[in-house]
Amino acid sequence: MAADVGDISEMNQKKYDAEEHVKIICLGDSAVGKSKLMERFLLDEYRPQQLSTYALTLYKHTASVGNKTVTVDFWDTAGQERFQSMHPSYYHKAHACIMVFDVQRKITYKNLATWYKELREYRPEIPCCVVANKIDADMKVTQRSFNFGKKQGLPFYFVSAADGTNVVKMFREMIKRAVDYKQNPSDFMDEVMQELENIDLENKEDNSDAEEDGLKAESPEVL
Amino acid sequence: MRYEAKRCGVQFSPPSIVLIYQDEETQTLRKRIIPVRNFSKYSDCSLAAEKLKNNSRHRDYLEGVTQSQLEKLHIVLRDHMQGFSLEHSLSSFHVDPEEDLNKLDDEDLARKKGQMEKLFEKNRKRKDDPNFVYDLEVDFSKNTQEKCSWDEESDDGF
Numbered sequence: 001m002a003a004d005v006g007d008i009s010e011m012n013q014k015k016y017d018a019e020e021h022v023k024i025i026c027l028g029d030s031a032v033g034k035s036k037l038m039e040r041f042l043l044d045e046y047r048p049q050q051l052s053t054y055a056l057t058l059y060k061h062t063a064s065v066g067n068k069t070v071t072v073d074f075w076d077t078a079g080q081e082r083f084q085s086m087h088p089s090y091y092h093k094a095h096a097c098i099m100v101f102d103v104q105r106k107i108t109y110k111n112l113a114t115w116y117k118e119l120r121e122y123r124p125e126i127p128c129c130v131v132a133n134k135i136d137a138d139m140k141v142t143q144r145s146f147n148f149g150k151k152q153g154l155p156f157y158f159v160s161a162a163d164g165t166n167v168v169k170m171f172r173e174m175i176k177r178a179v180d181y182k183q184n185p186s187d188f189m190d191e192v193m194q195e196l197e198n199i200d201l202e203n204k205e206d207n208s209d210a211e212e213d214g215l216k217a218e219s220p221e222v223l
Numbered sequence: 224m225r226y227e228a229k230r231c232g233v234q235f236s237p238p239s240i241v242l243i244y245q246d247e248e249t250q251t252l253r254k255r256i257i258p259v260r261n262f263s264k265y266s267d268c269s270l271a272a273e274k275l276k277n278n279s280r281h282r283d284y285l286e287g288v289t290q291s292q293l294e295k296l297h298i299v300l301r302d303h304m305q306g307f308s309l310e311h312s313l314s315s316f317h318v319d320p321e322e323d324l325n326k327l328d329d330e331d332l333a334r335k336k337g338q339m340e341k342l343f344e345k346n347r348k349r350k351d352d353p354n355f356v357y358d359l360e361v362d363f364s365k366n367t368q369e370k371c372s373w374d375e376e377s378d379d380g381f
Contacts, residue, residue: 033343107323163347168360
């Protein structure tokens, strides 16, 4: 599977370098309602692309942020969460992350720690939030404070994909944060990549007729 | 919607989906028995449900029945064909809040999702509902007081 990934246009992640294109990923256990949230936000607009081979569903969305039009790709897991771990390409070049749990199932809340840890291994700095879904099942949960997000300094949302509470607000804020992050990335790896790309450019300019095999910095494609 | 679905269930022999619906024109309650054809104990319930939902003869009647419920009914039928009791089927739909659903295979996960879907559909606000609000915002920040017991027994990060 690894070698082919780059050949499929949906999986070619170079497009996420373009200024007006962001990638937002969803994390969380099976059946916490990740896809339902997506569908509620996108309504008629949603035309997911199922990439079953990669246990992945992509949703495309066009948003206005300030006076800019931004293309947003939402990445949803489609069962890959079964392995309690996501393929590195899932995290690659992501600009924001939405972590979801089900307020009716404690284990999905407890597992946030595992998801968060894995996220930070790949993307130490991207904006992230914690979403408590299915509050329609028991509105009393909204009187409780869930500390996981707070301790990590992450915004927290009580939402319901069924009745729509705070779904749009959450998505809009996360899109905004993804765009802000992209304009001002603080991830060390992003800076390194930027540096390498600059070197690559300089190299090309300086040694246009020099021999091959100069310092070549390819952006690491999905493996 | 010309037909409003009231209840939907199964009949084991011959294997059929039974729908109780109201005809909106005549305001009468009617029963429709839909035989389930080409379905064996090896069939894919999800596929069978999708086919039935899109079946040109039945889809108008089944508009108010979710695909996930149809899938659940097919699972009950198939379980019966495999010799399992109705109690077995029903208890397999039950969601134990402590259970780690990440560990289930597709089939078993579908059973649990079918159950959750019921609540989802019950509380669902559709975009064609008269009081539908797309960007529904509710501020809960003022009423969060209680500490959540899920944060006790504190391990990493909680």
